[in-house]
Amino acid sequence: MRARKSCGSLSSLNAETPWQAGPNARVAPTVACVANKDKPNRQYAAGRDSGPGLSGGGPHPYIISMRNFRRIEIRPAVPDDVMMIASVLVSTWRATFRGIISDAYLDAMKVEDQAIGHARRMRSPGAFLLVAVDMSEERVIGFANYGRARAMPPGFDRELYELYLLPEFHGAGIGAALLRAVAAHCREMQASSLFAWVLAGNPNRAFYERLGARAVGQGRVSVGRQSLEQIAYRWDDLAKLAGAGNVAT
């Protein structure tokens, strides 16, 4: 059997990966948040307090900060987003995995190749893609994709395949907002849990722990010629994840 790819894995979305996006997809409603990419602001308590989740709480249930003015909208991806999604993926991989994944592999990554792969996957049923858009430039600055869990034991019903933000937007609560949106949509689909594979060397593993995930397993993943350790993180309480900015206990 193929190794399961981690959330931090370029090849985590292989040909058999289910996917669904675009105008005809069953997708989550749009949400929005406000952040300042030049002045990261982690005061997103307002997001926790302003609505019960993706489906309710008014037009902007994920307002992160009222004193900064970068408006970030989270919405389902459309086919025109594909090049920007691929660009985010390549930039984020190079920034995050340098020193973990070989320079040769990272330097050989091509936005065009990623775009082709994502466009193909967008047509597959059973998986979903949300993008975070910087509305001042109408630019995709991050994305999350998720869907049916792949090759896991019973009880793992939805998987977060990838979650990436451009580095200059880190630390402003956008990752948490994307993850909450994913959790809310999974709840709407009657899912009871969510999990993600994360490279063991990923410096951002603590983000998942901060958002309430617990490590439940480990495995290995092939990235180019490397075999890397990966950790499976699981969220058991999607209601809590969907409704809270920080659900760590």
Ligand SMILES: CC(C)(COP(=O)(O)OP(=O)(O)OC[C@H]1O[C@@H](n2cnc3c(N)ncnc32)[C@H](O)[C@@H]1OP(=O)(O)O)[C@@H](O)C(=O)NCCC(=O)NCCS
């Ligand atoms: C990981 C990632 C999605 C987090 O998104 P983000 O918008 O930067 O994170 P947020 O601002 O929403 O942070 C939410 C909480 O997690 C914490 N957090 C975020 N990144 C963290 C890190 N690397 N280490 C420790 N805590 C972290 C924040 O401090 C915040 O906690 P707080 O409420 O106590 O302040 C983003 O940094 C990213 O895309 N990184 C590169 C790719 C990657 O590693 N993706 C995930 C694995 S595939």
